[in-house]
Amino acid sequence: MTDGRAGSIHSGETLLFLTDEQLRQGIEAMFFAYRGFTADPDRILADMAYGRAHHRAVHFINRAPGTTVNNLLNILGVTKQSLNRVLRTLIEDGLVESRIGKTDKRERHLFLTQDGKALEQKLSDAQRARMRMAFRDAGPEAVAGFRTVLEAMMDREMHHTYVRLKDSGS
Amino acid sequence: MTDGRAGSIHSGETLLFLTDEQLRQGIEAMFFAYRGFTADPDRILADMAYGRAHHRAVHFINRAPGTTVNNLLNILGVTKQSLNRVLRTLIEDGLVESRIGKTDKRERHLFLTQDGKALEQKLSDAQRARMRMAFRDAGPEAVAGFRTVLEAMMDREMHHTYVRLKDSGS
DNA sequence: CTTGGAATGTCAACAACACTGACATATGCT
DNA sequence: AGCATATGTCAGTGTTGTTGACATTCCAAG
Numbered sequence: 222m223t224d225g226r227a228g229s230i231h232s233g234e235t236l237l238f239l240t241d242e243q244l245r246q247g248i249e250a251m252f253f254a255y256r257g258f259t260a261d262p263d264r265i266l267a268d269m270a271y272g273r274a275h276h277r278a279v280h281f282i283n284r285a286p287g288t289t290v291n292n293l294l295n296i297l298g299v300t301k302q303s304l305n306r307v308l309r310t311l312i313e314d315g316l317v318e319s320r321i322g323k324t325d326k327r328e329r330h331l332f333l334t335q336d337g338k339a340l341e342q343k344l345s346d347a348q349r350a351r352m353r354m355a356f357r358d359a360g361p362e363a364v365a366g367f368r369t370v371l372e373a374m375m376d377r378e379m380h381h382t383y384v385r386l387k388d389s390g391s
Numbered sequence: 392m393t394d395g396r397a398g399s400i401h402s403g404e405t406l407l408f409l410t411d412e413q414l415r416q417g418i419e420a421m422f423f424a425y426r427g428f429t430a431d432p433d434r435i436l437a438d439m440a441y442g443r444a445h446h447r448a449v450h451f452i453n454r455a456p457g458t459t460v461n462n463l464l465n466i467l468g469v470t471k472q473s474l475n476r477v478l479r480t481l482i483e484d485g486l487v488e489s490r491i492g493k494t495d496k497r498e499r500h501l502f503l504t505q506d507g508k509a510l511e512q513k514l515s516d517a518q519r520a521r522m523r524m525a526f527r528d529a530g531p532e533a534v535a536g537f538r539t540v541l542e543a544m545m546d547r548e549m550h551h552t553y554v555r556l557k558d559s560g561s
Numbered sequence: 562c563t564t565g566g567a568a569t570g571t572c573a574a575c576a577a578c579a580c581t582g583a584c585a586t587a588t589g590c591t
Numbered sequence: 592a593g594c595a596t597a598t599g600t601c602a603g604t605g606t607t608g609t610t611g612a613c614a615t616t617c618c619a620a621g
Contacts, residue, residue: 238526241519243534244519244522245515245560246538247522254544255425256549257544257549260546270605273606273607274606274608275606290569290570291567298426300609300610302570302610303608303609305570305571327615328568329568329569348418349415356543358543363535365536366537366539367533367537367540367541369530370529371421371424372420373528374521375427383419390416443577444579460599469578469579470579473579473580479600492597495589498588498596
């Protein structure tokens with residue numbers, strides 16, 4: 222299973238980047254980088270009564286305005302009870318508006334209010350600033366590789382969701 | 392602040408990869424990929440009485456055997472109370488051994504027992520398998536870019552910790 | 562038109578994991 | 592002796608996730 226020194230003498234090709242040690246460094250890089258990735262929005266949210274879950278909800282509602290609860294559920298990968306707790310507070314606080322569907326009145330379509338958009342801006346500005354610095358420092362080729370590896374790391378369903386959002390965006 | 396189409400007509404260099412849209416795709420890629428990154432170990436841990444925090448502790452004790460509690464605290468970036476809860480159960484269950492320091496008897500040095508090593512293997516095998524597939528599909532250049540961007544995304548302190556671990560490993 | 566199922570909302574209980582604050586113990590250093 | 596350090600522990604709290612159960616609303620098929 223764990224082959225120790227994977228492909229150290231492997232058909233002439235240099236597969237040294239698949240060593241267990243290289244994989245472990247990749248794992249640790251993901252762990253530390255994700256901490257940085259969430260650090261700035263977390264600091265902003267800490268002052269308010271919100272957390273990371275609120276950030277995620279607001280992000281994807283902004284990304285796909287009018288999305289249904291069920292759709293959001295699939296994107297976020299949590300239970301409806303967990304999402305509902307978050308959505309309820311956002312709606313109560315006037316950051317999110319929930320409109321009953323026209324064709325299917327069971328569905329609720331979610332939109333950000335002005336206040337909601339303001340919060341989304343504030344959070345994603347912070348997160349984008351770090352991402353921009355990282356991208357700029359690393360350069361376009363590195364960014365392309367970054368994206369390639371991340372996409373290969375997703376589950377199939379997540380990848381579909383990701384691509385669907387990506388294509389709808391631009 | 393948010394420049395909309397960053398660098399769309401910028402000094403001849405093609406900085407299109409720093410567009411807000413590109414950054415947002417990077418953010419979403421991180422989000423979805425991290426879910427995949429933790430999915431396999433999480434599935435294994437769900438059957439046991441352990442969670443992601445136990446995985447992290449076991450991983451880094453395995454990575455740096457004999458590490459002190461304080462050192463682990465810095466690596467994991469949590470409070471001692473939070474870590475202690477996890478360590479206590481791991482020690483009680485015989486997965487981790489805590490030895491009093493020789494030179495400084497206040498310190499506790501942490502080691503994995505045989506059972507602890509077995510669990511670490513099981514968890515990291517699952518996580519490495521996914522990482523290996525992603526690396527293999529993406530190729531060595533993409534992997535290099537992946538690492539470059541992740542490192543640029545870390546906080547300074549985290550980056551120091553990451554490099555120190557990396558260099559100690561091989 | 563009734564019935565079944567889908568979409569949503571809500572309640573209760575619980576667990577994992579983080580936090581703060583306070584305090585105890587043992588040890589090291591000056 | 593006194594202060595700082597390293598660790599452990601207790602109590603309380605908050606966010607986020609889970610299951611399970613149940614109500615409501617509404618579409619669609621028979």
